[in-house]
Amino acid sequence: MEKTRRLVRKIGLVAHDAMKKDMIEWVLWNSEILKGHTFFCTGTTGTLIKQALKNKHPEEEWDITILKSGPLGGDQQMGSRIVEGEIDYLFFFTDPMTLQPHDTDVKALTRLAGVENIIFCCNRSTADHIISSPLFEDPEYVRTHPDYTTYTKRFEDKNVVDEAVESVEKRLKE
Numbered sequence: 001m002e003k004t005r006r007l008v009r010k011i012g013l014v015a016h017d018a019m020k021k022d023m024i025e026w027v028l029w030n031s032e033i034l035k036g037h038t039f040f041c042t043g044t045t046g047t048l049i050k051q052a053l054k055n056k057h058p059e060e061e062w063d064i065t066i067l068k069s070g071p072l073g074g075d076q077q078m079g080s081r082i083v084e085g086e087i088d089y090l091f092f093f094t095d096p097m098t099l100q101p102h103d104t105d106v107k108a109l110t111r112l113a114g115v116e117n118i119i120f121c122c123n124r125s126t127a128d129h130i131i132s133s134p135l136f137e138d139p140e141y142v143r144t145h146p147d148y149t150t151y152t153k154r155f156e157d158k159n160v161v162d163e164a165v166e167s168v169e170k171r172l173k174e
């Protein structure tokens with residue numbers, strides 16, 4: 001009998017303090033769907049999620065990488081995982097009512113989610129829709145990776161290095 005092929009999704013999970021209970025509930029609620037996937041979490045969120053999943057499914061091995069706590073660099077580590085192609089989904093439950101000390105890191109992380117076109121949301125109801133989308137379970141569905149070649153090669157036909165060398169040489173001769 002043909003076995004259904006399953007694609008392991010690489011999932012980032014992050015929640016601000018006011019949203020941590022929501023995140024843990026959401027993970028527990030969807031734990032059957034989330035089984036077998038790979039997770040990257042910021043420090044405190046990940047520790048709490050791991051504990052909750054172990055309580056609910058003591059027999060299950062969960063592949064959870066716990067990064068630094070968000071304000072201590074965890075958001076930046078998550079961003080770096082995104083640009084390295086290690087994360088396809090980011091469920092980031094943000095607190096809309098509290099200014100975070102690491103607001104710039106939060107912005108940087110959400111921006112990189114856009115740069116890499118990962119599947120990304122900031123609240124629980126959108127997370128519900130993503131997790132219940134048929135595309136989440138569809139092994140054929142792979143997000144499109146934006147092509148930034150035009151951007152990365154934008155200096156190839158320009159002589160900026162030669163021009164800089166020339167200008168330094170000229171100044172030295174003066």
Ligand SMILES: O=C(CO)COP(=O)(O)O
Pocket residue numbers: 014015016017041042043044045046068069070071074075100106
């Ligand atoms: O602050 C966070 C995201 O910006 C979350 O970090 P923690 O999971 O370590 O609390």
